[in-house]
Amino acid sequence: MLTRLSPLTPLATQLRSAAFPLTQDWGVVDAWFRAWVAQTVLRDELRGWLRALDHKKAEAILRGSRETTTHFAWCLRDVQGEPFSFWLHEYKALEDWREGYADSVHNHRYHFCTTILSGNYLHERYSTTRDPLTGMITGAQLRRRTVCQTGSCSVMHADEFHRIPEAAERTMTFLVKSRPVSSFSLSFDPATGTGHRHIPVEVRLGELATRL
Secondary structure, three states: OOOOOOOOHHHHHHHHOOOOOHHHOHHHHHHHHHHHHHOOOHHHHHHHHHHOOOHHHHHHHHHHOEEOOOEEEEEEEOOOOOOEEEEEEEEOOHHHOOOOOOOOEEOOOOOEEEEEEEOOEEEEEEEEEEOOOOOOEEEEEEEEEEEEOOOOEEEEOOOOEEEEEEEOOOOEEEEEEEOOOOOOEEEEEOOOOEEEEEOOHHHHHHHHHHHO
């Protein structure tokens, strides 16, 4: 999807040429990511690149992007065979947030690194307790609460739980995600004490005919 003039090419090249499976040592990816962010004016370069997109590349971004309850997730690069993808998250105004996955205590099916391009958000990390039979979350304990500012970087592994309960107006973040390391993710609503298991539609496709 991204070719010449893309500010993301140096990072993509480094990740593609890794001599190890990225999901097995995401800490190294985090170190590469932070070094790359420190060497580039990413927000300005992304702005210029997006303004220069031709119709074909713009259509490719639109096909891979989606709206969530709290933000728009713009897919900047997702190439078959590459062990990563690149995303731009554009957070909505707080009054437009809907209750859902992103502002619950949750994990992800993949590892990711992120940096804040503009704005800030409140980031909470949690430890969780699980039902030994179902594996569902039955409780969540706040470990750390941080206001993450423009320019900050952070990393999340698939077995870690977090929550973003609020974000400043016009907050945008850039993320590099690994490929999924799990077929589902979990969330927990502290207000109701309810846990959920989330299975993406592409994982369910293989059983669709059986359920029909």
